[in-house]
Amino acid sequence: MTLYDPLAAWLAELARRAGRTPDEGAARRLGLYVESLLAATTHGNLTALRDPQRLWTEGVGPSLALWPLLPSRGLAIDIGPGAGLPGLVLACLEPQRPWLFIESRHKPAAFLSEMVATLGLSAQVVNQRAEQVGHGPKRQQAAAATARAVGSLGLVAELALPLLRHGGVLVSPRGDHPADNDVLEQGLIEVLGGELRLVQEPSLPGFVRRGRVALVEKRRPTPSAYPRTPPALGQGIRVVTGTPPAGGEQRLKAQRGG
Numbered sequence: 307m308t309l310y311d312p313l314a315a316w317l318a319e320l321a322r323r324a325g326r327t328p329d330e331g332a333a334r335r336l337g338l339y340v341e342s343l344l345a346a347t348t349h350g351n352l353t354a355l356r357d358p359q360r361l362w363t364e365g366v367g368p369s370l371a372l373w374p375l376l377p378s379r380g381l382a383i384d385i386g387p388g389a390g391l392p393g394l395v396l397a398c399l400e401p402q403r404p405w406l407f408i409e410s411r412h413k414p415a416a417f418l419s420e421m422v423a424t425l426g427l428s429a430q431v432v433n434q435r436a437e438q439v440g441h442g443p444k445r446q447q448a449a450a451a452t453a454r455a456v457g458s459l460g461l462v463a464e465l466a467l468p469l470l471r472h473g474g475v476l477v478s479p480r481g482d483h484p485a486d487n488d489v490l491e492q493g494l495i496e497v498l499g500g501e502l503r504l505v506q507e508p509s510l511p512g513f514v515r516r517g518r519v520a521l522v523e524k525r526r527p528t529p530s531a532y533p534r535t536p537p538a539l540g541q542g543i544r545v546v547t548g549t550p551p552a553g554g555e556q557r558l559k560a561q562r563g564g
Contacts, residue, residue, distance in 0.1 A: 377449045388455070401425065441533070497529065
């Protein structure tokens, strides 16, 4: 297996921050995942991180660092995980936790399914578009959702919040995107029933993250019109200032999905 020297220190630090201990087989699973991904990438374009050290420090490590931000129990959903970042990596820490990986592309979905079986994870892979899943039986069922490199925060929120139950949280790394870009989409997030908070992106020993993570807590039910379909999907809702009637008309239109 391809193990990274600081991995033991990472797992110990995660336990300290989260107040709970990763599964004893976490290091083995993560090593096997990295080895499998590197091998699969030689036959296809599953990830741009083809160097083992970069895969650990730019892919696995930043994914692991999100663990203390997740609720400690309940269904977790990863939207557009591609080769497994961050959801599959996080699932390696607690293999009995149910995860749902929503991946619309066939090749990454097939790789995820193979990894779920190989690593013994309590996870399901759905090879569908997330906006379709959002109107299905998983709606309002999840305690947590993650999404990395899927698109704008408005798009991520519209795909994730319909799947979250009341009190659930979306954890979405925003990298070095200017904070103002995310705050401008707060109108859509509010309509979806969420409350946005931006925090510093966590780091682990050996690398430093200077970006931000969007934490969106589900406060109210998401209107039934959401998620919408393209091209409306993810389009922001302008927060209208001025007279109450104008703001009320805009909010009513937003709630109807307009």
